[in-house]
Amino acid sequence: MRQLWVERVAQAPPRVRKEPLYLTLAGAEGRDVKALIDAGLIKVSEIGAILDEDADKIVAIEADEEAFLQLKRTIEGLDARKDRIENLLRNESPFNWPQGEEREIFRARVVNFDFDRALVVEVREGQLAFPQLSWVAKVAEIHGHAPALDWCLMLTFQGQVQWPSAVEDAVKKLLADNFERTQDFSASVEKLLGPDAVSGISGGDTDLKFSELDEQIQQCVLMTLVPKKIIEMVRGSGWCVKTHHNVRYGGTEARAPMVSFVFDFVWSARGTTEPGTVYRESLLDSVAGPVEIDPEGAIVPLFE
């Protein structure tokens, strides 16, 4: 997966102002940053410290103090911020936004949100809420401030689905509504989840529990739901979302089941003038080519 990330960073559009090239939740080891260094995208000194000339290309966010310090030790000269991503983004508030230099870091050309945890879904006042995806939507909005900057989002969650019943029911209803509205989407998802699951979702089968499905199917639920919600959240804002990678991996004894996505956000007038068409195109694209990374590291399409 890291190799895919490196390739995307290498292909990122050139920076136009002082916006970073890469924003990451790097973790204690900073493996993705090391991969960029190994690929020659970030230059370092003889002791491995990021050179001044490349210091503003990369920003890492890490809330845990031990992990933050380990990261500083591992990659000297890295611009690391000891904070929670949600604090920096002022959480989901539509009224509070990061300002000044803090805002600028969220205009990075490539944003890597490797949450290494499950997708959080809540029901609030009868509505589904996806806090992590709301942060993504805020990042998209910040990129959309004039001059809008095309950007790439890499997103990773643990692939298990363990939601309360109320959340499960609400998610099933959301998907069922979308299957009904967009037949092509329903057909693609059926290839991913299988006919039984799709029929259970569409028919409102209360006995169908995501958490009881096979782990790989749970991953596929996320591979369906996450892109769909992101595309929906940025609908009409001017962004055309292209899904480059929709990937599941892990689920072995050595590794937890994971899902990862790589989206390109391209600013286009069509995003605002033809929001419905752009939304449908993006939605179908999101489930068009899901893949699996097998234990040997090979990329295998989930269906033809």
Next chain:
Amino acid sequence: MTAGTPAEDDAVEALEPEDPPAAADAFDGEIKVASRIVDYLSSGLYESPAACLKELVNNSYDADAKKVEVYVKPGADQIIVVDDGLGLTRDEFIRHFERVSESHKRDKRGTTPSGRPLVGRIGIGLIAANELCDEMEIVSTKKGQSELLRVTIDFEAMRLDPAGGERRDAEGDGDEFKKGDYSGWVEKAKKGDHYTRIYLRRIRDHARLMFAGIPHDAETAGDDSLYGLKPETIVGKLEDSNLRSWSEFDEYSQTMLEVGLNVPVRYAPGWIPSDVKRRVSDFEDQVEEGDFTVMYDGTDLRKPTVLRGPEGHFLRRFAFEGESVNAIGYFFAKRRALVPQELNGVLIRIRRAAVGDYDPSWLDYRATLNPLFQSWISAEIWADDGLEDALNIDRRTLRVTHPAFVELQAAFHKSFSKVLSEARDVFYTKRSATRRADQAREQVQRMKSIASEHGVSLPPTRTIKDLNPGADEGDNKRAIRRAVSTMTVSEVYELALEVARSELSEAQYRKFANALAQRLLE
């Protein structure tokens, strides 16, 4: 956050705000500082960011830390100092900060649990950080304790309302000032942990620019940097004979060098020529014994004293046992001006930490005595606790009227005078005599060659000994001295050129030589 084993609880934890401290674990208060210390601070003694930073590093040394990590780059928007020392409890923090004064001065003979001689004064060291930033967070846990202290000091509030901070001490021990508010709480520490982490945030602009190496004035600032280099590479840069001053580096590097000069880190690899290294091994052993490492943005920080160069050199030891103070040290002399110029002077260390920088006045030695040779020498003196009392609170200066200082100064000047004479003798007089002998041999050779061309046979070459066979070697040396003391105009001319050649740049030398030649022609 890298991929790994799932932790279900994390999903909930990630979206919850940080746990507020329980009321019983929270505390707050005011930092009060004795007016005398405020006077020191406001007099600009800590105007150099390096001076403030070295206080924090020395605090770590006093906490028996073996390793300190300093993070400045990139941008110096925040500065982090992390050590693996003994740590601090809430009660100790409050005790140190309820009133920072000289009465907190440590026991004269104080040592750390591991036996290191104490260097700093914890309260004053941390208060010095107020010159660098508006906010400081201390996170610390003490060896053998289960509490983790988190405390934040707000210096900015007091800057906004300095008059509001004045207080009268009820005990009549002089005025005191509030320098900031603190608030914190205590968490549970991991068993066996011991460390102190200091986060300096909202770095003040002047300090941030200096720490980051962003030039205030692009025309005068040096641009070479020592950031991200190995000690060996730094030594290579410092021993470059073209480097005349540390100011040729950016301010990031100058700060790094100043911190390295002051704190008890090791000497750099190959810091002194190998032929004299053995004679200073006791100094190396002392810092080695301290087992103290500072990683400055990943660079293993060493003392920036690098005494090398292709020209001749000698080393003389200094040892003094007086009524009030004992000291040892060394003088390193080399032919031609010692560069970088920051090393030209005497550096005094007490308890392994430096007192300020190299003193180019040589403890107020007469500048007119052998001024040329004064610029060819570097010296280090390690004094014992006798000199500690003479130390001013800033640790950068000594009270010149203190008996220990007066005594050391006299002994030092006596030795320095001898070293100057020896430098003159070794590097100038002997070299001059040797050069004249070489020139004479060359003349003889030319005459022989000319005579040979014309078929003339010359008598054998004679030396002074031949002329005066009854005299002993001493008499002959005196005869030589007499000969060279009666110098001709051309010899004086040559001497002036020799001095100019060693002291001036190539361009300046040419200019001087032309002017001198013009003067002789007139």
